[in-house]
Each structure stands twice: as C-alpha cells, then as structure tokens.
Amino acid sequence: MIRLSANKIKLDAIEEADFPIIRRWYQDRDFLSHLEGVAAYPHDSARLKKEFKTEYQSEHPFAIRRLEDERLVGFITLSGINWTMKSAWLALAIGDPADRGQGYAKEALALMIEWAFLELNLHRLNLSVFAYNEAAIQLYEAMGFVREGCAREAIHRWGQHYDQYLYGLLSREWFARKEQGHE
Amino acid sequence: MSEKRVYLSSTEAEDLDYYIKWSKDLEYNHLLMRGLNYPRNRQEMMKWFRLDGEAPTDFFSFSIRTREEDVIIGSIGIKDVKWNHQSAGIYIGIGEPAFRGKGYGREAMELAMEFVFEDLNLYRLQLEVFEYNPAAIRLYEKLGFVKEGALRSALYKDGQRQQELVYGLLLPEWQALYRAQA
Numbered sequence: 001m002i003r004l005s006a007n008k009i010k011l012d013a014i015e016e017a018d019f020p021i022i023r024r025w026y027q028d029r030d031f032l033s034h035l036e037g038v039a040a041y042p043h044d045s046a047r048l049k050k051e052f053k054t055e056y057q058s059e060h061p062f063a064i065r066r067l068e069d070e071r072l073v074g075f076i077t078l079s080g081i082n083w084t085m086k087s088a089w090l091a092l093a094i095g096d097p098a099d100r101g102q103g104y105a106k107e108a109l110a111l112m113i114e115w116a117f118l119e120l121n122l123h124r125l126n127l128s129v130f131a132y133n134e135a136a137i138q139l140y141e142a143m144g145f146v147r148e149g150c151a152r153e154a155i156h157r158w159g160q161h162y163d164q165y166l167y168g169l170l171s172r173e174w175f176a177r178k179e180q181g182h183e
Numbered sequence: 184m185s186e187k188r189v190y191l192s193s194t195e196a197e198d199l200d201y202y203i204k205w206s207k208d209l210e211y212n213h214l215l216m217r218g219l220n221y222p223r224n225r226q227e228m229m230k231w232f233r234l235d236g237e238a239p240t241d242f243f244s245f246s247i248r249t250r251e252e253d254v255i256i257g258s259i260g261i262k263d264v265k266w267n268h269q270s271a272g273i274y275i276g277i278g279e280p281a282f283r284g285k286g287y288g289r290e291a292m293e294l295a296m297e298f299v300f301e302d303l304n305l306y307r308l309q310l311e312v313f314e315y316n317p318a319a320i321r322l323y324e325k326l327g328f329v330k331e332g333a334l335r336s337a338l339y340k341d342g343q344r345q346q347e348l349v350y351g352l353l354l355p356e357w358q359a360l361y362r363a364q365a
Contacts, residue, residue: 083240084302084303086304120266121267121268
C-alpha cells in the first residue's frame, strides 16, 4: 500500500493559496538556476499557475508540506509519463534555503518513488540535474539513482559551462535496495 | 502467424461514411450495441470515435481494411485503457455483410491483440458479448478468451431479458497461445 506521508512531511495537493509562496521562490535567481535549464528569469503568477495547474495537471504535482504545521516547503512532480514504456521524469524543489538540508527532500523523494512504482506501476524514473547542484546529486545517488549519461556543457551560466547529468532508477533496483534495508 | 488478408489502418473522418451506413443496419447493431438502436448522424459518430478533439489516450480506433482491394470492411478498437492497471477493453464489428463468417474478424482480432500485448504492453484485455450472438462467442473462445462471468438480465430487448457475457485474456495466456512455438 502506498503512503503519502512520512516522518516530517507529506505529499499533498497544491492549492490556490500556495501560489504566493511558490511565486516568491520563483523570483530567486539561485532557486531558478538549480531547477530549470533556461535563463533564471523570474516567473510571474499567471505563468506559474499555468505551469502548475494546466501544463502539469496530468503530470501530478504534489505539494511538500511539513507535518508539524502544514507549511509548504517545496514541491515534487512527475512529468512526461510514457505509459507504454512505463517511465516518467521526476523533479523536486525545496523553496527556502533554510528548509534545505532538513531531510524533507529525501522523504518526499521516497514517497514519490513508491507512488510511481506501486500506484502508477512505472518501470523507470528519469531525472536530470546540473553538475553544480551537489546537494541534489548526493541525495539522488543516496536514493539509488544511477548516473547514466552526461550532456557535456549543456548549461551556460555565470560565465561558465556546466555539465547536465542524466540519472535513472528502475523499479526492481528500488525494491531490491529496500529489501536490503535502505530506506 | 499466417499472412493476413486484412490490415488495421487509422480511422479517418471519411471512414465514418461506412460506420454511418452500418449504424443503419438494425440487425448488426442488435448484435453489437448496448445503446439504443437508431441511425447515427455524422456528428455523433465524430464524437464516438473521438475525432472531434484532441487525440485520446485511452482509446485506439482502427478501420479494418482488406489488403488486396483496400476496402473498409469493419471497425475494431481498444477502449477504456486503464494505464495504471495495464488493462483495456476491445470491440469489433465486421460491418460489410459479405465479409462476415469468413475469418476476417478473426484476423483483425489477432492483429489488435498483438497491438495490445506487444505495443501498448498491457496485461489484460476484456470484451463483452451478448448471449444471443453465438458466432461472436465461438470466435472469442477460439481466440483464447476465457469466460469470466455473465451479467444476468443486463439487456432487455424485444421483450426479453438477456445476459451479457464477459470474457478476458491475460498476457501470459496470450503468449502461451500465440508466442509459444519454438
């Protein structure tokens, strides 16, 4: 049986009232440059709502909320679900720097992975991460994601070129690791 | 598998001319349709075949055409795809009377079953058939479908209550029947 809550956080629906907070995150250059492979240009409210509610509606955006006070700390999404191949792309963000490093992302990732493998019955999850996002890379590798590819110098920012890594996780790998006591 | 006399093509808006003609064949619809038996117009057909909007993700319609003359003889489709459960339904009709009872339906079913189990990668295929359609029942059983249930008095036609039978075929059963030979 799937779960949507862990020790510190839960995965929840994104509500209208969440958008002022999400908008604030999307004004931050550092946040934007770690999340998207485009120029770090602040998103206006209308565009954000469109992305989250229309574009992503079939793509399962979840709010990440703290259990203790229901506060929104981030979001996690599955996009580009390919049903016949049984794969999808995963993306994750924790909005405020102060909320990072608290284990929220790790819990959210574990819940989402199991939801994807047990509820959607997917076979494979993909994600991409920029080479300078060390905290994310550490987390994904700790969760069992395997670095499968490198798009060399795909990201051009701050006067430099950076690699973009592609990671993958298979359902059978996740459950084998779980049996061995990880997560 | 032996060479087929038919192939499955996309369903084009022009194909609806045939489907509309068949919808006026009362005996044909009596055997196949759960809904009311009445002549359909083009707008209804566009809607039913989901040609009037975005391409659906849970419905795949094909026209059955002969290889030799390239004429449309029937319609077949995969419906109610439930991706997370890896299941779907199938329907078929050979609308052209001259092509019934000659194995064309069987060939089209075999092609559609390959599409379901090897392209869509689904695990379960279900169909419903009316108890007063013995030719169809024989075909489905010959194809390997397993009778799973009878919906008693699901149909009330011509003053008689009739059963609707439910048949299913699972991926490993299909593989054993169609992919087992060494």
